[in-house]
Amino acid sequence: MLKKILSGEACAACRLCCIFDRYDAWETPVFTDEIRRRIQEACPEAEFVTKDGGYIFKVGEIGEDQLFSCPALTEHGCMLGDDKPFDCRIWPYRIMEVGGRRAITIASICEELYNRPLSQLVEFLKEGLADSIFAYADEHPEIVKPYYEGYPVLMFERKELSDPVWGY
Incomplete structure (x- = not known):
């Protein structure tokens, strides 16, 4: 999805999005049942x-200097x-709930973007x-993560108001 803006070579050389420490284990991706299998x-x-109809990795206790690698990550x-x-x-774009609204943010760990x-x-x-992203989140609300401080918000979802804001 991001090939126009992010090179495969840069991703292959980095792989930071596939490795988690104790502070970002909450960021593990949500899997469909098919991909989980x-x-x-x-x-x-x-x-x-399980997570709201999807699946996430069961990540045990991670020590201060330990890392958890995605089991789907191979040397290739x-x-x-x-x-x-x-x-x-969509990495490093993330969809998060910010103040009751869905927003697209970006993870600072991806230096390329x-x-x-x-x-x-x-x-x-x-x-x-x-x-x-917003359409996928409509069908799979389990991918929407709570807002985490430090993720710059790039765009809020545009929603048309169903009720008038002012009673004129």
Whole structure:
């Protein structure tokens, strides 16, 4: 989904989005049942827990200096290829709930995109990615994460008000 703005080579060299420490374990992606089964077939030791109709990795206690790697990450990259979970396909964009509204944010850990002008990141969203993200979240509300401080908000969802704000 992001090939126009983020190179596969940059992702392959980095892989930070596939490795979690004790502070960002909440960021593990949400999987469909089909993808969960594919991962478990290849990695029977992978454990999952349900999350609002989807699945996330069961991440045990992570020590101060320990890391948790996504079981789908191999030495050749993601074993899921283009069938990655939606969270992974839109990374480092995130969809979060901010003050009761859904918003698209960006993770600062992705240096490739985070160091670009915000106007470029927002423009890419306006070219159709934002519509895709919000539509997917309509069907899969489990991917919407609570807002986490430090994630710049790039765009709020445009919602038409059903009730008039002013009683004129």
